Amino acid sequence: xxxxxxxxxxxxxxxxxxxxxxxxxxxxxxxxxxxxxxxxxxxxxxxxxxxxxxxxxxxxxxxxxxxxxxxxxxxxxxxxxxxxxxxxxxxxxxxxxxxxxxxxxxxxxxxxxxxxxxxxxxxxxxxxxxxxx
Amino acid sequence: xxxxxxxxxxxxxxxxxxxxxxxxxxxxxxxxxxxxxxxxxxxxxxxxxxxxxxxxxxxxxxxxxxxxxxxxxxxxxxxxxxxxxxxx
Numbered sequence: 001x002x003x004x005x006x007x008x009x010x011x012x013x014x015x016x017x018x019x020x021x022x023x024x025x026x027x028x029x030x031x032x033x034x035x036x037x038x039x040x041x042x043x044x045x046x047x048x049x050x051x052x053x054x055x056x057x058x059x060x061x062x063x064x065x066x067x068x069x070x071x072x073x074x075x076x077x078x079x080x081x082x083x084x085x086x087x088x089x090x091x092x093x094x095x096x097x098x099x100x101x102x103x104x105x106x107x108x109x110x111x112x113x114x115x116x117x118x119x120x121x122x123x124x125x126x127x128x129x130x131x132x133x
Numbered sequence: 134x135x136x137x138x139x140x141x142x143x144x145x146x147x148x149x150x151x152x153x154x155x156x157x158x159x160x161x162x163x164x165x166x167x168x169x170x171x172x173x174x175x176x177x178x179x180x181x182x183x184x185x186x187x188x189x190x191x192x193x194x195x196x197x198x199x200x201x202x203x204x205x206x207x208x209x210x211x212x213x214x215x216x217x218x219x220x221x
Contacts, residue, residue, distance in 0.1 A: 006188055008188045009186070009187055011151055013182075015182035015183075017181075018181060022174075023167050023172045024171060035178075037182075102136075103142035104154070105154055118170060119171075120170070123166070127165075128163055128180075129161075130162075131156075
């Protein structure tokens with residue numbers, strides 16, 4: 001008998017980091033404004049294993065903020081290749097547990113940063129912690 | 134994201150309806166490190182919002198929605214027992 005699996009597509013991801021961050025660029029401190037994380041490239045999907053109570057999911061996401069968009073525009077005006085000024089793409093691979101009482105999910109994951117002129121994958125990281133409850 | 138029971142959420146998934154889960158906006162769940170060219174800082178941040186899953190059509194026909202996993206397991210056990218008896 002086959003395992004009790006449910007394969008699914010992630011059809012929406014709508015996340016905001018309202019507080020934003022303050023970062024430095026060319027000696028100036030810049031407020032990013034609210035960061036948004038939304039679906040980027042197609043193919044976000046995962047699987048729920050009801051037998052083991054586990055979830056695996058991959059979010060192909062795109063992170064943006066008003067300040068980052070301005071920097072991309074400046075870089076583009078300076079003649080950078082368009083591919084180097086594209087939005088910041090991250091594949092977030094999350095794993096976790098499913099709880100039967102309310103079908104809540106407890107997911108944690110790490111991001112794999114796509115090549116980018118500003119967001120050097122060797123120096124950039126994104127981690128999503130599991131919820132505390 | 135809703136107060137539905139686990140069985141209701143699962144039934145919605147198996148029937149191809151979108152189901153969303155939300156983040157607690159007061160909980161710091163993201164650790165983000167910027168590259169050196171942008172200061173190299175690490176931030177621990179709260180996130181708000183949601184994500185939505187929809188089962189793939191093939192999967193939706195795999196397990197009829199009217200059955201819970203427990204019922205299916207019990208059914209499989211019952212079939213196994215009948216089969217064992219008839220072949221013993």
